[in-house]
Amino acid sequence: MTIPAAREKFETFLARKGLRVTKPRLAIFDAAFAQADHFTAEQLLDYARARTPKVKISRATVYRTLPVMTESALLREVDIGTGEKFYRPNREGGDQQVAQVVCVDCNRIFEISAPFMGWYGNTVSSKLGLTPVSQRLQVSATCDIFRRTGGCPRRG
Amino acid sequence: MTIPAAREKFETFLARKGLRVTKPRLAIFDAAFAQADHFTAEQLLDYARARTPKVKISRATVYRTLPVMTESALLREVDIGTGEKFYRPNREGGDQQVAQVVCVDCNRIFEISAPFMGWYGNTVSSKLGLTPVSQRLQVSATCDIFRRTGGCPRRG
DNA sequence: CTGCCTGCAAACTCTTTGCACGAAT
DNA sequence: ATTCGTGCAAAGAGTTTGCAGGCAG
Numbered sequence: 001m002t003i004p005a006a007r008e009k010f011e012t013f014l015a016r017k018g019l020r021v022t023k024p025r026l027a028i029f030d031a032a033f034a035q036a037d038h039f040t041a042e043q044l045l046d047y048a049r050a051r052t053p054k055v056k057i058s059r060a061t062v063y064r065t066l067p068v069m070t071e072s073a074l075l076r077e078v079d080i081g082t083g084e085k086f087y088r089p090n091r092e093g094g095d096q097q098v099a100q101v102v103c104v105d106c107n108r109i110f111e112i113s114a115p116f117m118g119w120y121g122n123t124v125s126s127k128l129g130l131t132p133v134s135q136r137l138q139v140s141a142t143c144d145i146f147r148r149t150g151g152c153p154r155r156g
Numbered sequence: 157m158t159i160p161a162a163r164e165k166f167e168t169f170l171a172r173k174g175l176r177v178t179k180p181r182l183a184i185f186d187a188a189f190a191q192a193d194h195f196t197a198e199q200l201l202d203y204a205r206a207r208t209p210k211v212k213i214s215r216a217t218v219y220r221t222l223p224v225m226t227e228s229a230l231l232r233e234v235d236i237g238t239g240e241k242f243y244r245p246n247r248e249g250g251d252q253q254v255a256q257v258v259c260v261d262c263n264r265i266f267e268i269s270a271p272f273m274g275w276y277g278n279t280v281s282s283k284l285g286l287t288p289v290s291q292r293l294q295v296s297a298t299c300d301i302f303r304r305t306g307g308c309p310r311r312g
Numbered sequence: 313c314t315g316c317c318t319g320c321a322a323a324c325t326c327t328t329t330g331c332a333c334g335a336a337t
Numbered sequence: 338a339t340t341c342g343t344g345c346a347a348a349g350a351g352t353t354t355g356c357a358g359g360c361a362g
Contacts, residue, residue, distance in 0.1 A: 020336050058344045081235035099280055110284055121295045124255050128266055130297035137293045139277045141286035176361050214319045
């Protein structure tokens with residue numbers, strides 16, 4: 001999904017929710033959707049300001065816009081339990097079942113398709129009389145090459 | 157595992173690590189291991205103080221002792237992405253594969269065995285040249301009975 | 313007696329919020 | 338014109354840390 005196409009979806013989402021289409025919101029959204037990898041709120045603030053110097057963007061607005069974008073499903077929130085939340089654009093659209101693999105050496109987050117997760121959640125919840133609404137599978141792992149060579153090939 | 161037995165293991169762990177066996181550390185450990193359910197750092201502080209009024213216990217020492225206890229594997233850290241960390245005693249011992257199911261109605265954390273997780277972590281990591289060190293499956297779920305009756309049977 | 317451990321309080325990080333102004337509808 | 342959105346700065350929650358004194362080994 002291209003940025004203009006995504007932005008149009010976002011504008012539509014805002015309109016349907018009765019929210020106003022403002023310059024800061026669009027600037028933040030564009031910056032978020034242009035990101036290649038995972039990013040934090042702070043990184044998004046920096047990037048949005050650099051990308052759209054004309055539009056004044058405050059930290060507060062970034063934090064207020066992130067939940068809106070997440071709700072629109074054009075952005076996904078990724079919590080790896082480090083105190084700060086990560087986000088990434090959802091270019092494919094739809095509710096994907098993905099697992100996060102966090103490399104403790106290169107500190108990078110990989111996401112891979114996990115089609116079995118839904119079944120896992122159901123299996124585990126039904127025993128308790130619960131119905132799953134969301135689930136996440138997170139794997140912490142060490143890099144084999146890093147341990148042998150002392151360098152992470154994915155980082156250079 | 158009883159509390160005295162666990163405390164002995166903890167003392168041994170401290171000794172092996174070259175750490176000192178102090179009254180605050182033991183008081184905090186006992187309080188942690190006596191807990192029936194998940195608890196936070198703050199709750200542990202309150203409980204340890206109530207349980208051992210003679211020993212002076214500060215918040216800082218609780219926060220400094222928690223990682224030690226976690227490393228000893230007598231305590232497990234449970235992160236459900238709410239900003240505060242939860243802990244619970246690991247009475248069974250060993251590295252278990254457990255999934256957390258968080259009920260959004262009663263706000264309680266259930267843990268159930270999920271032996272398939274290990275296989276999945278390996279499958280997923282090996283594709284990336286990584287070796288898994290830990291993994292967690294976390295499911296957010298709604299309570300079926302709560303939705304029908306408006307009350308959670310697990311809470312009363 | 314040596315140096316790790318402790319308590320206290322301040323600092324820190326990430327996120328949220330109150331308020332008055334400014335902009336979208 | 339009305340109301341929602343914004344920026345700023347302060348507050349908030351949870352956790353960490355610097356320092357002077359205390360206790361374990």
